[in-house]
Amino acid sequence: MAYNDRKILGVLLGELAAVPDRYEDYREDMTHLVTEVLNLEQKHAIGRIDIVKRIGDQVNTVGMSLYKSRREDGP
Numbered sequence: 001m002a003y004n005d006r007k008i009l010g011v012l013l014g015e016l017a018a019v020p021d022r023y024e025d026y027r028e029d030m031t032h033l034v035t036e037v038l039n040l041e042q043k044h045a046i047g048r049i050d051i052v053k054r055i056g057d058q059v060n061t062v063g064m065s066l067y068k069s070r071r072e073d074g075p
Contacts, residue, residue, distance in 0.1 A: 009038060023069030029062050 012034050016027060036058050044051040 005038065005042075009035070022066055026066070026069075029065055033058050033062050 016030050037055055040051055040054050043049050
């Protein structure tokens, strides 16, 4: 991983530490999302994958976890 990529990852993960938990393991899910998006960007730069769809899929996964968490907590 290039220095610039590590710096970006460090800044993003540092900012994630300040995000309030919305459900159990929320920060872990968000950390996974950030690292996955960066990995997808690297693959996109090399092989021109359909990055928009893949990032959307990753964001949707975290969004579904948030939705399920809120439904379990009730109104």
